[in-house]
Amino acid sequence: MPVRWSIDPEKQLMTAVAAGEVTRADMEAFFEETTAAHVAPYCKLFDGSAVKTTMGPDDMLALGVQMQGLHQPGSEMGPLAIVLPLHMMDLVRRMVGILAVADRPMQVFTDVEAARTWIEAKGAQHRPKKNGR
Numbered sequence: 001m002p003v004r005w006s007i008d009p010e011k012q013l014m015t016a017v018a019a020g021e022v023t024r025a026d027m028e029a030f031f032e033e034t035t036a037a038h039v040a041p042y043c044k045l046f047d048g049s050a051v052k053t054t055m056g057p058d059d060m061l062a063l064g065v066q067m068q069g070l071h072q073p074g075s076e077m078g079p080l081a082i083v084l085p086l087h088m089m090d091l092v093r094r095m096v097g098i099l100a101v102a103d104r105p106m107q108v109f110t111d112v113e114a115a116r117t118w119i120e121a122k123g124a125q126h127r128p129k130k131n132g133r
Helices: 024-036 057-070 086-099 112-126
Strands: 003-008 013-021 043-052 080-083 106-109
Touching: 003 024, 013 024, 024 057, 043 112, 057 086, 080 086, 080 112, 086 106, 106 112
Parallel strands: 013 043, 043 080, 080 106
Antiparallel strands: 003 013
C-alpha cells in the first residue's frame, strides 16, 4: 500500500508516510484502518512529501468531506501536521480547509523535519500527565 502508518503509544503519535502513486481508494483504506485503530486523540504526522497522484479536485474534496465525517462531536482530536510537496498545495487547499474546521492544532508543511519538530512540541503539550504530574 502506498500509505504506511505506525503508532507510538508512548508518545501517542501516529505517523503515516505516503509515497509514489496514491489513489482515492488508497486514502479511503488508510482512513478506515486508522479509524479502526482509534487514533483520533493521538498526534498525527502525515508525510506526503513523496506523493504522486492523478486525483483531481473532486477527489480531494470527497476525501476532505470523508475526513470531516470522522470527527465525532465532543471527541478529542489530536494535533495534525501534514507534509506535502509545494506543487500539490493548490490541489489540496479545499481538503485542508475542511480539516481546519476541527477543534485541534493543525499545520501544513513542505519540510518533514519542521513538521516533526512542530508535532513533537504539540505532543508534549497534548499528552496527559502521568500520575497527576
